[in-house]
Amino acid sequence: MKKTIGLLALLSAFPPLSTDMYLAAIPLLVKEWHQSLATVNLTLICFFVSYCAFLLIYGPVSDRFGRKPPLLAGVALYVAACIFCAAAGNSTILIVARTVQGAGAAAATAMAFAICKDRFEGYLRQRIFIQIGIIVAAAPMISPVIGGWVIKLYSWRLVFIIQALMGLVALFGVYKMPESLQAPAKESFSRVAGSYVRLFGNPRYILLALTFAVTGIPFFAFIAGSSDIYITTLGYNERQFGYFFGLNAAAFMVAPAFFSRMTRRFPLLPLLTAGFTGMLGAAILMLCSRLPAPWRIAVPMWILTFSFSFCRPPSNNLILEQVDQDIGAASSFMVFIFFITGACSMGVISLNWKDKITALGWMGVIASAVTLIAWSMINRFLVLRLPVRPGGR
Numbered sequence: 001m002k003k004t005i006g007l008l009a010l011l012s013a014f015p016p017l018s019t020d021m022y023l024a025a026i027p028l029l030v031k032e033w034h035q036s037l038a039t040v041n042l043t044l045i046c047f048f049v050s051y052c053a054f055l056l057i058y059g060p061v062s063d064r065f066g067r068k069p070p071l072l073a074g075v076a077l078y079v080a081a082c083i084f085c086a087a088a089g090n091s092t093i094l095i096v097a098r099t100v101q102g103a104g105a106a107a108a109t110a111m112a113f114a115i116c117k118d119r120f121e122g123y124l125r126q127r128i129f130i131q132i133g134i135i136v137a138a139a140p141m142i143s144p145v146i147g148g149w150v151i152k153l154y155s156w157r158l159v160f161i162i163q164a165l166m167g168l169v170a171l172f173g174v175y176k177m178p179e180s181l182q183a184p185a186k187e188s189f190s191r192v193a194g195s196y197v198r199l200f201g202n203p204r205y206i207l208l209a210l211t212f213a214v215t216g217i218p219f220f221a222f223i224a225g226s227s228d229i230y231i232t233t234l235g236y237n238e239r240q241f242g243y244f245f246g247l248n249a250a251a252f253m254v255a256p257a258f259f260s261r262m263t264r265r266f267p268l269l270p271l272l273t274a275g276f277t278g279m280l281g282a283a284i285l286m287l288c289s290r291l292p293a294p295w296r297i298a299v300p301m302w303i304l305t306f307s308f309s310f311c312r313p314p315s316n317n318l319i320l321e322q323v324d325q326d327i328g329a330a331s332s333f334m335v336f337i338f339f340i341t342g343a344c345s346m347g348v349i350s351l352n353w354k355d356k357i358t359a360l361g362w363m364g365v366i367a368s369a370v371t372l373i374a375w376s377m378i379n380r381f382l383v384l385r386l387p388v389r390p391g392g393r
Contacts, residue, residue, distance in 0.1 A: 007173040008116060009132045010166070011071075011108035014078065015051065015339070017163060018105055019044060021147035023227045023245065024238040025156035035091050037228055041350040043091070043098045044224055048343035050102035051109075052336045058110045059332025060195055066181045067111045067118070067328070068174065074107020075171045082164035086157040108170065113331035117320050118180040123387045125320075126263075129313040133256035144249070148242025181328075195326035199333060204322040204382055211374040212315045213337040215276070218283060218364035219308050220342030221349040222248075222301055225356050233356070234294050244298060251302050255309035268314060268386060269379060276372045278307030283364025286357060297357050304364055321385050 022043075029040045054074075061070045081101035088094035112132075120128050150158050200206055226248075230241040262271055282304035286297065316334065323330040345363060353359040378384070 003173075004119070004177075005128060005131055007170070007177060008112045008128075010170050010173070011075075011112040012132055014105040014108040014167075014170075015048075017143055017166060018047065018101060019223060020245065020249070021143035021150075021159050021163065022156070023144055023223065024148045024151050024231070024241050025159065026227045027231045028151065028156060028238070029091070029094075033091050037232075038350045038352075039091055041224055041346065042095050045343050045346050045350070046095050047098040047102040047105075048220075048339050048346065050099040051106045052340040052343065054103045054106035055110050055332040055336040055339070056196070057332075058107045059114070059326075059329040062111060062114055062181070062328035063195065063326060066179050067115050068177065068179045071107050071111040071174050072171070074104045074111075075167055075174055076104070078104030078108070079164050079167035079171065080104075082160045082167060086160035086164070104167075109335050110328070110332040113316065113320065113335065114328045115180045117327045117331060126314055126317040126387045127260070129317050130256045130260050133309065133313040134253055142246065144245040145239075145242040148238040148240075152238050195329035196333060198326055199323070199330055202322060204384055205319060205330065207374070207378055207382070208315075208319045208322065208384075209334045209337050211371055211378065212311075212319065213341045214367050214371045214374070215279065215308055215311065215315075216338050216342045217345040217367035218279070218304060218360060220339075221345040221360050221363050222305075223342075224346035225349040225360060229297060229356050230294065236294075244294065248298065248302050248305055251306035252309045255306045256313050259310050259314065263314070268318070269384075272311050272314065272318075273372070273375065275307045275311035276368060276375060278310070279304050280365065280368035280372060282307060283361050283368055286361030286364060289358075297360070300361070317387055318384065321387055 026037070026040050026043075029035070029043075030037055033040070058070050058074065078101055081097055081104055084097040085094060085101060088097055116125060116128055116132075146162075147159050150156075150162070226245055227241055230236045230244055231238065236244065259271065259275075282300045285291075285303070286300035288296070291299070319334050320327070320330060348363065349356060349359060
C-alpha cells in the first residue's frame with residue numbers, strides 16, 4: 001500500500017511541481033524577453049486551461065478503457081512537453097509547450113483520484129486522501145526553494161529538465177502498477193462520454209463540487225501573483241521568494257495532519273465549516289493595511305493556506321462519496337471545476353492592480369463568503385452521504 005500511496009502522491013503533485021518550481025522565473029522572463037507580466041503569466045494560465053480541458057477527456061476514457069492506458073499516454077506527453085519547455089527560445093514557444101504540458105499533467109491528477117476511489121472505500125479513502133495530502137504538501141513547500149536556487153545558480157531551463165526526470169519516475173511507476181478498474185464500462189464510448197450529463201443529475205455531487213471549487217480562488221491567485229509581489233513590489237530576490245513561498249506551503253503539510261487528529265474528536269461537517277471560516281478571517285486580515293510588509297501577506301496567507309489545506313482532502317472525499325458510478329468522470333470534473341476556477345483567478349490577479357495584496361484579500365473575502373453561504377445551504381437542504389468509519393461509527 002505504501003508504494004501505491006507514494007505513486008498516487010507523485011501523480012497528484014504534478015500541478016504544484018509544474019508551477020511552483022517555476023514561479024521565481026516569471027519576473028526574470030519578463031525582463032529577459034521584454035514581455036509584460038500578463039503575457040508571461042500566460043505560461044501559467046494556459047497550463048491550467050489545457051489541464052482542465054483534458055481532465056474532461058481522460059475521465060470518460062478511463063471509465064471505458066481502464067486507468068492505466070490514458071495515464072501512461074498522459075505522463076509520456078508530460079515528459080516530452082517538459083523537454084520542449086526547457087528548449088523554448090521565446091514566450092510564444094514556452095506558452096505552447098506549457099499548454100501541452102498541462103494536457104499531459106491532467107491524466108496524472110484525474111487518474112490519481114479515480115484509482116483511489118477504485119481501491120479504497122469510505123473512511124479509509126478519506127485517510128488515504130489525508131496521507132496523500134501530507135506528502136503532496138512537500139511539493140509546494142520544497143519546489144519553490146529548489147527552483148529559486150536552480151534559477152539563481154544555473155538557469156530556469158534546468159527546472160523543466162528536473163520536471164521531466166520526475167515525470168520519468170512516475171511513468172515507470174505507472175508501467176509497473178496493476179490496473180485498478182476491475183470492470184470497465186461495456187457500453188459504447190458515446191454512452192460513457194454522456195457520464196457528465198448523468199453527473200449533473202446528481203445534486204449532492206454537483207453542488208459540492210461547485211462550492212468547494214470556489215475555495216481555490218485566493219490560493220491560485222496567490223500562486224500567480226506571489227512572485228510579482230515578493231520580487232518586483234517588495235524587492236526580494238529569487239531565493240528569498242522561495243523561502244517565503246516554501247514557508248507558506250508548509251501550511252499544506254501541517255493542516256492535513258491536524259485535520260486527521262481533529263476528526264477523531266469532532267464530526268466532519270463542523271470541521272469543514274471551521275476551515276471555511278478560517279479562510280474568511282485570514283482574507284479579512286490581509287485587508288488590514290496597517291500590517292507591515294511582508295507580513296501583511298505572509299501571515300494572513302499562511303492562515304488562509306492552512307485553512308484551505310485543512311478542508312481540501314476531506315472535501316475531495318466527500319464529493320466522491322456522493323457517486324456510485326462514472327467514477328473517472330466524477331474525479332475529472334471535480335478537479336476540472338477546481339482548476340478552471342483557479343485559472344480564472346490567475347487571470348484576474350495578473351491585471352495591473354495598484355495594490356495586489358488588497359486585490360488578493362478581496363478575492364479571498366468574496367470566495368470564502370460565497371463558500372460559507374453555499375455550504376450552509378447545502379447542509380440545510382440536502383442529506384449528504386458521509387464516509388463511514390470502521391465498524392460503522
